[in-house]
Amino acid sequence: MTAIPVPRSGDTAPRKKRRVNWEKWGWIYMRVSGVFLVVLIFGHLFVNLVSGEGVKAIDFAFVAGKWANPFFVVWDTLLLWLALIHGGNGMRTLVNDYANNRTLRKVLLIAILASTVILIVLGTLVIYTFDPCPTGGDASLLPDFCKAG
Amino acid sequence: MWSWVLHRITGVAIYFFLLVHILDTSLVRLSPEAYNAVIGTYKTPIMGLGELALVIAIGYHALNGLRIILIDFWSVGTRYQKLMWYIVLILWVILIAGFAPRQLMHVFGS
Ligand code: HEM
Numbered sequence: 001m002t003a004i005p006v007p008r009s010g011d012t013a014p015r016k017k018r019r020v021n022w023e024k025w026g027w028i029y030m031r032v033s034g035v036f037l038v039v040l041i042f043g044h045l046f047v048n049l050v051s052g053e054g055v056k057a058i059d060f061a062f063v064a065g066k067w068a069n070p071f072f073v074v075w076d077t078l079l080l081w082l083a084l085i086h087g088g089n090g091m092r093t094l095v096n097d098y099a100n101n102r103t104l105r106k107v108l109l110i111a112i113l114a115s116t117v118i119l120i121v122l123g124t125l126v127i128y129t130f131d132p133c134p135t136g137g138d139a140s141l142l143p144d145f146c147k148a149g
Numbered sequence: 150m151w152s153w154v155l156h157r158i159t160g161v162a163i164y165f166f167l168l169v170h171i172l173d174t175s176l177v178r179l180s181p182e183a184y185n186a187v188i189g190t191y192k193t194p195i196m197g198l199g200e201l202a203l204v205i206a207i208g209y210h211a212l213n214g215l216r217i218i219l220i221d222f223w224s225v226g227t228r229y230q231k232l233m234w235y236i237v238l239i240l241w242v243i244l245i246a247g248f249a250p251r252q253l254m255h256v257f258g259s
Contacts, residue, residue: 031217031218031222034211034217034218035215035218037211037214038211041207041211045204045207049200049251049252050248053255054251054252055191055192055252056192056255056256058191059181059184059185059188060177060185063174063177083167084167084171087163087167088164090160090164091161091164094157115168119171122171122175123171123174123175125178126175126178129178130178134180134181137180137181138181138182141181141185142181
């Protein structure tokens, strides 16, 4: 049995498909990520440049010590993703503002997208496949907790 | 206009640093020797001054970014945008005054 169509349903104009307003979400993203980045970046700068001996204290063992703590793993992951997407989206704005040549603009936008994706994948893999005690590593360069094993 | 020009310039500068910084940090995955070699260059006097410049740039971008957010979302934000820019500049100077001696001490102190 065929359904009886709703009277005059053919008269109404087909509804316009609702589209996602990406530009608006980009605008919102810049502001929301900005608030998080203030905390993430100043925390990062404080731990790495201000506290203790500052930049001179940073080496492989220093990084290994930080990433032995899940707190800094999460911190650095958020920093990586939020900052890179915020910066990439900001650079997209600049390219749209200044690159008047169509081809040039396309090339630059693709370059931004590609470098963002590649660096997010690379950075995330580095954080989560990191080995603080590589076999055969020079013990003097490794964090102290490697000796226990 | 200058608040915006400075925000753009600092944003781009920080972006290019971030690209390099992710690549150099990735060397921790390669070997302790490789990472220590590249991070060693961050401890030289010239790079020490570069880190100071970077913090100065981020300081402005972050403070002015918060000002932009307040202008957009705070009901009377537009009315106080000028005043807020002066506050940004004052906080920026305070931030630099706090960080610069510490950084110079770390890099040039023995
Ligand atoms: C520290 C915290 C940060 C805050 C509060 C912040 C805030 C903002 C805001 C509100 C905008 C304006 C977006 C618009 O007008 O639609 C913006 C733009 C931008 N940001 Fe950030 N940002 C921060 C960190 C960063 C970082 C780490 C980078 C680089 C990786 C960056 C790069 C940019 C760029 C390139 C723009 C575009 C500039 C323009 O359109 O004139 N920002 N930022």
